[in-house]
Amino acid sequence: MPGLVILGAQWGDEGKGKIVDLLTEQSDGVVRFQGGNNAGHTLVVKGEKTILHLLPSGILHPKKFCLIGNGVVLDPAVFVDEIQKIKARGYLKNDKQLKISDRLHIILPYHKLIDQLREQAKGDNKIGTTGRGIGPCYEDKVARRGIRLADYISPDLFRRRLEEILPEKNLYIERVLGGRGFDLEELYQESLAHARILKNYVEDGSLFLDSQIKKKKNILFEGAQGTSLDVDYGTYPFVTSSNTSAAAASTGSGLGPKHIHQIWGVTKAYSTRVGSGPFPSELNDEKGQLLRDKGGEYGSTTGRPRRCGWLDLVILAHAIRVNSLTGLAITKLDVLAGVGRIKVCTAYKLRGKIIKSLPATVEELNACVPVYKELKGWNEPISALRSFSKLPSSLKDYLKFISDQLEIPFTLISLGPGREESLLLKKPF
Ligand code: GDP
Ligand code: IMO
Ligand code: MG
DSSP states (O other), X not given: OOEXXXXXXXXXXXXXXXXXXXXXXXXXXXXXXSBOTTOOEEEEETTEEEEESSSOTTTTSTTSEEEEOTTBEEXXXXXXXXXXXXXXXXXXXXXXXXXXXXXXXXXXXXXXXHHHHHHXXXXXXXXXXXSSSHHHHHHHHHTTOOOBHHHHTSHHHXXXXXXXXXXXXXXXXXXXXXXXXXOHHHHHHHXXXXXXXXXXXXXXXXXXXXXXXXXXXXXXXXXXXXXXXOTTTSSTTSSOSSOOSTTHHHHTTTOOGGGEEEEEEEEEXXXXXXXXXXXXXXXXXXXXXXXXXXXXXXXXXXOOBOEEXXXXXXXXXXXXXXXXXXXXXXXXXXXXXXXXXXXXXXXXXXXXXXXXXXXXXXXXXXXXXXXXXXXXXXXXXXXXXXXXXXXXXXXXXXXXXXXXXXXXXXEEEEOSSBTTSEEEOSOOO
C-alpha cells in the first residue's frame, strides 16, 4: 500500500512543504494534486531557504520523481521562472525528474486580470485572493472553456481554442469589469515560447503513476492550501477554488483511492490565516502580534501578514473527518516556547449553545465565540532536541491533550524550519 497524502488541516501555510521535503527521502516521488501558484511551500535545507509555488516539494532530491498532477492549475510564466531559478542553483539537472500532466489547466493572463479586477471591485468584501488567477482558471475548467496543457503545447489547437474563448473573455473584462482586453495575436505569440519549454515535461500523469505502482514504488501526494480553504468544506465563500481535501489526491493525480494508505494532516501548534473570512480563535491583540513576530508569520507567496490565533480543535476535528486523517503532523511548537500560558479552543458558543462542529454559514461562523482550555506553557528552546523523551513535560502534556481530545495520533513533530528539526513518530511507508 504505497500512498501517503500530506495536506493542510487549517487555512494553509501549516508547513506542508517542509514535511513533504523531509519525507521525500523515504518515498520514490511526489505528486502535487491541486492548487496553483497561490501556494508557497518553504523548505529549509542546511540553512538555505527555497520557496516553491508549483514544483512539488521533492524537487531538492534529484533521484525522486516530481509530478505536477492534472488537478493543478499552472501559470506558464511562473513555471518557467521557477525552473530557471531552481536549475541555476544546481537542481533539476535531469529534466526527466519532473513531469507535468497533459490534462492540467493553464492559467492565462486574462485569468489573472479577472481575479484582480474582481477583487478591486469588491472593496471591503474582497476574499483576499492571491490575485494569481486561480479561481477564474478553475471556473473555466468546470465551464468547459479551459485550455489544457495538451492543447497549449500544440500551436494550432491552442490558437483555435483562443479564437473560441478570447472574444467572450474580452467582452467580460471590458464591459463588466472595466478593464482592457487582450490582443489575440500578442497573447498567442507570448505563449509559444513558454509552450516550447513546457513540452519537455508533458506526461500522462495517470499512466505514469500507474507504472510506479506496478513497480511497488512509494508515492507522496502533496496538498496545497488547507481544509478550511476547501471549496466544499472550507469557510465558504472565503475559500480557494479547488478541493484541498484528501479525495482530491485521487482526482487530481489520476490514481484511485485504493492506492492511498495514510493521510496526514499538517497543523501548526497555533492557527493562522491569510486573506479575509471567519477565524473564531483569532487574536487581535499583542499575543497575536507576538505569535506573528516569533513565527515569522508573513505569507510565502504575497508577503501579507498572516492573521494569528490559538489552536482550534473544532477546525481540526472537521479536518480529521473530512479527510479521514490517519495522523497529525504538528509544526512550529518552537514558536510557542516562552509565550506564557497557552490556550486551545475546544468548542464554540453560538447563541448560548455549545457546539463542536462548524456551522455552514459565514454569519454563524462569525458569531461563534471560542471556548478555551488553558494549558501550561514551556520556556526552553526545543529546536535542537532529537528525541521525544527530551521534550519539556508541559509540551508533552499539550500534545497529549490535543491527541486525546481529537482521538488521533501525532505522526510527526516539527521543532524548527530546518529539515532535520523534526521527530518522526511513525513510518510513512
Ligand atoms: P506550507 O504552505 O504549508 O508549505 O507552509 P509555508 O512554507 O507557507 O509556511 C510555513 C512556514 O513555517 C515556513 O516559513 C517554514 O519554513 C516554517 N516552518 C515549518 N515548520 C516549522 C517549525 O516547526 N518551526 C518553525 N519555527 N518554522 C517552521
Ligand atoms: P499554501 O499551499 C494560505 C488563500 C488566500 C485567500 C483564499 C483564496 O501555501 O498553504 P486564491 O488565490 O486561492 O483564490 O485565494 O485562499 N490562500 C492561501 N492561504 N496558504 C495558501 O497556500 C493559500 N492559497 C490560497 O489568501 O484567502
Ligand atoms: Mg504556504
